[in-house]
Amino acid sequence: MSNQSQKPSVNIGVQKEYEKNSLFRNLCYGLEEEGIPFQYFISEDSDIHKLANDAANESRLNVGISIGDQNNIIIQHKKLDIDQPFIEKRIDEDFQAKIMGSNAARLVKGIPIKDIPLEDEYSRNSIPDQKRANTNKTTNTAKNTAKNKTTEKTKAIESNEASNQAKEEKINAEEVEKITQLVIEALKNN
Template identity: 30%
Template sequence: MSMVAKPVIVVATDSKGQVLNQILFGIEEEQVAFKVEPTVRENTIASAYQAAISSHFGVGIAFDEKHAILHFKGFPENEPLFIVSVDDNESLMNLGINAARLVKGIPFKNLKKGGDL
């Protein structure tokens, strides 16, 4: 008997704490499944893209000490969907909400731009 993987949003990170919690709160608010996996890339955009590729939904998130990044597998690797500052809890939660809304096909919440990488 083969195991079928449950569709999830993949969050790639090696850290725990407030940034991860805020992102997960947003995803949970929209009632979409997620999985936290260790990141394997030095580049955060590449980590987010790899997370999206490994997600059945095609949606991945990664973050570093400055930015949280939401990526979609249909986009070029160097063009993430959203980048927000990790210093803004509301934007982090909204990033999680938008990841879930991408899965559900409903309009995004507005995000404060997190700056360029």
């Protein structure tokens, strides 16, 4: 039975060598961002399944987490079997640990969990300065090429319009000349 004197929180069982690990800190950040309180305890236990199960059983929120054993993180619910945790994943990146913390909080809240990508969305969006310069240069070249093509098309259209206008003027001039000749002849005949 869980200790009812504790405040409602997610319990985290941490293997001793992970106490100062950045994965542990980021796991806690994920819980904090979701607004779920947590408590942790340091353990010498090498079985992280048992550690997660013990943490869940002691949590008033029925959710426990364990971290250790080659960067494995387990999220466990009190009602699940010890060998069938809610999530068990080997984590190599800090951002993944943060998502695991967020997912533990989401389990408490009863809302959908987040996928754990292999690559951080922020690192995908950050381009080193040299690549950014090359990308900008390529983008500017593409823009200039498009602008030149547009200018060429505009000139061709304007040239075509001018040619059509000249043809129309030539036709109009010829018609005016014919009409003038007809009027002159008609006047002579009168």
